[in-house]
Amino acid sequence: MQTDVIVIGGGHAGVEAASASARAGAKTILITHNKNTIGEMSCNPAIGGLGKGHLVREIDALGGVMGLATDMGGIQFRILNASKGPAVRGPRAQADRKLFRAAVQKIVSEIENLTVLEASAEKLIHKDNKITGVEIAGGEIISCAAVVITAGTFLNGVIHLGQKTWPAGRIDEQPSIGLANSLYSLGLRMGRLKTGTPARLNGETIDYSVCDFQPGDDNPKPFSFITKEIKNPQVPCHITWTSEKTHQIIRDNLHLAAINTGAIKGRGPRYCPSIEDKITRFADKDRHQIFIEPEGLDTNWVYPNGISTSFPEEVQDAFLRSIPGFENVEIFRWAYAIEYDFVDPTELGFDLAVRKYNGLYLAGQINGTTGYEEAGAQGLVAGLNAARFAGGQDNVIFSRANSYIGVMIDDLVTKGVSEPYRMFTSRAEYRLTLRSDNADQRLTPLGIELGILSKERVDAFNNKMAEINAAREFVQNTLTTPAQGVKLGLPVKQDGRKRNITELLALKGVEFETIADIYPQLREYTPETREQLEIDAIYSGYMARQENDIAAFNRDENLLIPKNFDYAKVGGFSIEIRDRLEKIRPATIGQAARIEGITPSAITALLAYVKRRDNKNVA
Amino acid sequence: MRTIIAPASAAVKSGVIVVRASGPNSFELLEKLSGKSTPSPRHAVLRNLFDAKGDLIDNALVIAFNAPNSFTGENVVEFHLHGGMAILKNFLETALETGLCYPANPGEFSRQAFENSRMDLTEAEAIADLIDAETNAQLKQAQKQMRGELGALAREWREEIISALSESEAYIDFPDEDLPDGLSARASSTVKNLIKSLKQHIEDSKSAQRIRDGFSIIILGEPNAGKSSLLNALARRQAAIVSSIAGTTRDVVEISLNIGGNLVFVADTAGLRETSDEIEEQGVKIALERAEHSDLRIGLAPDAASAKEIASHLAAGDILVWSKSDLQSPDYLKIDGIDEIAISTKNNSGIKELEDLILMKINTGLAPVSAPLTRARHVFAVSEAIKALEAALDAPSEALELACEDLRIAARALGEITGEVGVDDILDKIFSSFCIGK
Numbered sequence A: 001m002q003t004d005v006i007v008i009g010g011g012h013a014g015v016e017a018a019s020a021s022a023r024a025g026a027k028t029i030l031i032t033h034n035k036n037t038i039g040e041m042s043c044n045p046a047i048g049g050l051g052k053g054h055l056v057r058e059i060d061a062l063g064g065v066m067g068l069a070t071d072m073g074g075i076q077f078r079i080l081n082a083s084k085g086p087a088v089r090g091p092r093a094q095a096d097r098k099l100f101r102a103a104v105q106k107i108v109s110e111i112e113n114l115t116v117l118e119a120s121a122e123k124l125i126h127k128d129n130k131i132t133g134v135e136i137a138g139g140e141i142i143s144c145a146a147v148v149i150t151a152g153t154f155l156n157g158v159i160h161l162g163q164k165t166w167p168a169g170r171i172d173e174q175p176s177i178g179l180a181n182s183l184y185s186l187g188l189r190m191g192r193l194k195t196g197t198p199a200r201l202n203g204e205t206i207d208y209s210v211c212d213f214q215p216g217d218d219n220p221k222p223f224s225f226i227t228k229e230i231k232n233p234q235v236p237c238h239i240t241w242t243s244e245k246t247h248q249i250i251r252d253n254l255h256l257a258a259i260n261t262g263a264i265k266g267r268g269p270r271y272c273p274s275i276e277d278k279i280t281r282f283a284d285k286d287r288h289q290i291f292i293e294p295e296g297l298d299t300n301w302v303y304p305n306g307i308s309t310s311f312p313e314e315v316q317d318a319f320l321r322s323i324p325g326f327e328n329v330e331i332f333r334w335a336y337a338i339e340y341d342f343v344d345p346t347e348l349g350f351d352l353a354v355r356k357y358n359g360l361y362l363a364g365q366i367n368g369t370t371g372y373e374e375a376g377a378q379g380l381v382a383g384l385n386a387a388r389f390a391g392g393q394d395n396v397i398f399s400r401a402n403s404y405i406g407v408m409i410d411d412l413v414t415k416g417v418s419e420p421y422r423m424f425t426s427r428a429e430y431r432l433t434l435r436s437d438n439a440d441q442r443l444t445p446l447g448i449e450l451g452i453l454s455k456e457r458v459d460a461f462n463n464k465m466a467e468i469n470a471a472r473e474f475v476q477n478t479l480t481t482p483a484q485g486v487k488l489g490l491p492v493k494q495d496g497r498k499r500n501i502t503e504l505l506a507l508k509g510v511e512f513e514t515i516a517d518i519y520p521q522l523r524e525y526t527p528e529t530r531e532q533l534e535i536d537a538i539y540s541g542y543m544a545r546q547e548n549d550i551a552a553f554n555r556d557e558n559l560l561i562p563k564n565f566d567y568a569k570v571g572g573f574s575i576e577i578r579d580r581l582e583k584i585r586p587a588t589i590g591q592a593a594r595i596e597g598i599t600p601s602a603i604t605a606l607l608a609y610v611k612r613r614d615n616k617n618v619a
Numbered sequence B: 001m002r003t004i005i006a007p008a009s010a011a012v013k014s015g016v017i018v019v020r021a022s023g024p025n026s027f028e029l030l031e032k033l034s035g036k037s038t039p040s041p042r043h044a045v046l047r048n049l050f051d052a053k054g055d056l057i058d059n060a061l062v063i064a065f066n067a068p069n070s071f072t073g074e075n076v077v078e079f080h081l082h083g084g085m086a087i088l089k090n091f092l093e094t095a096l097e098t099g100l101c102y103p104a105n106p107g108e109f110s111r112q113a114f115e116n117s118r119m120d121l122t123e124a125e126a127i128a129d130l131i132d133a134e135t136n137a138q139l140k141q142a143q144k145q146m147r148g149e150l151g152a153l154a155r156e157w158r159e160e161i162i163s164a165l166s167e168s169e170a171y172i173d174f175p176d177e178d179l180p181d182g183l184s185a186r187a188s189s190t191v192k193n194l195i196k197s198l199k200q201h202i203e204d205s206k207s208a209q210r211i212r213d214g215f216s217i218i219i220l221g222e223p224n225a226g227k228s229s230l231l232n233a234l235a236r237r238q239a240a241i242v243s244s245i246a247g248t249t250r251d252v253v254e255i256s257l258n259i260g261g262n263l264v265f266v267a268d269t270a271g272l273r274e275t276s277d278e279i280e281e282q283g284v285k286i287a288l289e290r291a292e293h294s295d296l297r298i299g300l301a302p303d304a305a306s307a308k309e310i311a312s313h314l315a316a317g318d319i320l321v322w323s324k325s326d327l328q329s330p331d332y333l334k335i336d337g338i339d340e341i342a343i344s345t346k347n348n349s350g351i352k353e354l355e356d357l358i359l360m361k362i363n364t365g366l367a368p369v370s371a372p373l374t375r376a377r378h379v380f381a382v383s384e385a386i387k388a389l390e391a392a393l394d395a396p397s398e399a400l401e402l403a404c405e406d407l408r409i410a411a412r413a414l415g416e417i418t419g420e421v422g423v424d425d426i427l428d429k430i431f432s433s434f435c436i437g438k
């Protein structure tokens, strides 16, 4: 068999990679263990959240799968931080596991150029440093121009449940040993990480009367920019708390947790700690919150968010029953932790290509991240670039200044990871600009330029922007004098300066409706347009500065360091600095400056060299 | 590219100070300050420059250079101001207040030139070396040490901001966690205390700036009080015209002296009186304005009536001098906080005592503080930080992300001092071995 691009792994990264690759015009084969687990949510049945929700919107703005699948599978939608400003609002949804999986599989089946092959990828075939194909179990070799590996938690995966351990990629699934060995033989720097998942419970055996009730938003807001409405019925979550007795049981049995027996070597995420971790590290906290999330509409399985653990079954059983509402709970599946191999992401470039080989791309958990959204976003970038590589086109990179995708990839490839990486809004220095509401304005034009979007999406975007642009023009050019303002009852200063509508909206205590009373044509805009006008006003005081900052950032990002730059040629580097630069091989001066331990004088030296070459090229 | 401004010639000694503005807004800046259009490029013209209140700052020679035919490759305006710290200070403050420009960081002009391919790095370095060669090594050393101390202090401040910031960020990124109440109360009290320390430090640092920029003394008095005679006595030369005609001095005459090893500027002024002469009236106005900005005021009066009048222009710490003590004996007013002394320039009595008194004032005024903000750039950075911190406190509680944004801005502003700058500021920092404005 022969194809342009092979994607290994049908998880969230793999699905987005395959979709992006096929949409970019490459003949694509998605190789995965089991067709029926495509779109499986390994851990909690939820998509989005802070930073993560931003990523999903960005994936969607570029025509990806995750947003649409969430809209089709979502059973509770909530905008987090709704009481705070628009830049830090994050859409989140509980998903019906089955509906979500089915939606993903349906979308995948409808993508042109994309074939799904049920098989286990065992080995990468390469000629010197050029990847030429993949060998699957049984020995068949499929040749290709580029490979994207998205093996998730499967590489040398080992599950820990108390003292018991066994090799697995997920519960009841085989790990990937052959592929892991193949990666080791390529000489890539690799390491080990771990993550855990809580027990699954029978919702019918929980006493909800003692729990808090957490409904979704009244008007569920879709993830995708092209979803018109959410059709699934909406269900609530519940909240309960650990008790003093829970803490006692856990403290008494700490020595039995796999994490403490020395069985687990991989590092887990600090922001997603197991319950035993929380109780040890925050000893003064007398209770911890647990969200009880439904796994679906027609199932009694529930997911207790907040109590992942590596305790053996007996201890799990005892502490679960000490939690109010869980006294008589039936446990469907025990909590477990999983350890797996990952590849040091500093082996990668901004396009998620392994630098040492041509045609090899990595995305998702394999790069040291955690979470569906992080995986999906990387998958999109890797798939897109693999397809472009196969087609002989330039790579496409995302920057910290245009997307959370860019922030994440820059963090990964510049700084590496010491624990599973997760997105937060505070990682984005241009947070006020990179919002979940404007992901399409930021990225869809790029998608159009790359030709990876459906006509439906392009039309929807163009229509939306036509109205927004017209509205912005109206709002910016409609001026009110201070005298008029006072007459209209607006709190304007009598400084002789005419103000446009954005400035009026930015005044304290002035509502959109107040202004719409004066300029009724404002009422004709769609809610989306109106929202944009309001947000423009909220952040107007900060935007000029942020634009300046972004311009400065871009200046440094545009100073390119040649791909095979010989650092030995630049005088004045200490050995340590040279090692670091050679390890990361920054693509730009900006990236070089972000590498830990790189001194300003090293940047000066580098800059002088790069700039000098630059001048020569111009001359 | 931002528009930057800074003196391009050494700040104090020369009679003319050249201030350079470079960047896209520099022509607009000139137009705003002069109220006139930008002259044709490379032609020197005279322009009146006005402050925000519309008062004249200076009648200056200005030259515009348009991009890319300028030193930096950007639009550049050179302002040739009349010497004197007061004019320079007033001018820079006014320019920065327009919001059109920022104070240049060390080496930033060279950086612009470099980035516009007007020079390569080695040329830029050569310029820096040249400038360095002129300055005295000891001074440089001293400044380096100061920078170290200041760096440590700024780092401490920055840490505090970061701690307040991270608390607030936790609220944003973990909205569903039940975080303890009062986190943000703690953050805001951290910020409040920090604002207080920053303001105090700006105040304390004034003495440090005086060391650099010179200690300024102004002589005030009614016409014929003997002001010019006193100036000449202190200068030990005929610096100003002395005559028995009241109203001889109409403009400010400034001399620089070395008193006890300190750089001191003494300004003689037009006598204070009601006058119908327009020029003299202007002189009086300038004298009074300048008195406000001076570090020490010497009120000069030959008799009780004029002493009372002149005392109203003095503040605690100033000196009231009874002149012409050969003609009449003083009738001291004994005002709290004002030192009084009698002199005669005719028979040279009291001059030595007055000099000792002035030296004492200088020494208290120049008392060293630790980690002072020695440059306008430092003061600007700290002021920016204060502004941002105050904005953070003001931010509405439903827009926590704006408070965070302000805290980041504050941290970044302080970062400009320490050199521990954020991702995007690093290139600015690499040129910091350069002297400002070259």
Ligand SMILES: Cc1cc2nc3c(=O)[nH]c(=O)nc-3n(C[C@H](O)[C@H](O)[C@H](O)COP(=O)(O)OP(=O)(O)OC[C@H]3O[C@@H](n4cnc5c(N)ncnc54)[C@H](O)[C@@H]3O)c2cc1C
Binding pocket: A008, A009, A010, A011, A012, A013, A014, A031, A032, A033, A034, A037, A038, A040, A041, A042, A043, A044, A119, A120, A121, A122, A150, A151, A152, A153, A154, A155, A169, A170, A176, A179, A195, A196, A197, A272, A336, A337, A338, A363, A364, A365, A366, A369, A370, A371, A372, A375, A376
């Ligand atoms: C136990 C557990 C706990 C987790 N806990 C959390 C958590 O607390 N928080 C959080 O954010 N995320 C958590 N996750 C992570 C989340 O599930 C992943 O981040 C996300 O699914 C990663 O997506 P991915 O596409 O990289 O890989 P996966 O979703 O793991 O998909 C990998 C896919 O590749 C296939 N595959 C692997 N090797 C081969 C091969 N050789 N040949 C063919 N197919 C192959 C697999 O069958 C699978 O379909 C957890 C995951 C697990 C398993």
Ligand SMILES: Nc1nc2c(ncn2[C@@H]2O[C@H](COP(=O)(O)OP(=O)(O)OP(=O)(O)O)[C@@H](O)[C@H]2O)c(=O)[nH]1
Binding pocket: B221, B222, B223, B224, B225, B226, B227, B228, B229, B230, B241, B242, B243, B244, B245, B246, B247, B248, B249, B250, B269, B270, B271, B272, B323, B324, B325, B326, B327, B343, B344, B345, B346, B347
């Ligand atoms: N007897 C006596 N005459 C003095 C003394 N000091 C100055 N005079 C005389 O007073 C007159 C005015 O002196 P100036 O020094 O010009 O006074 P001024 O305050 O500068 O005057 P204006 O510039 O006109 O405001 C001159 O005739 C001086 O000679 C002094 O100590 N004793």
Ligand SMILES: [Mg+2]
Binding pocket: B227, B228, B229, B240, B241, B242, B248, B249, B269
């Ligand atoms: Mg005089």
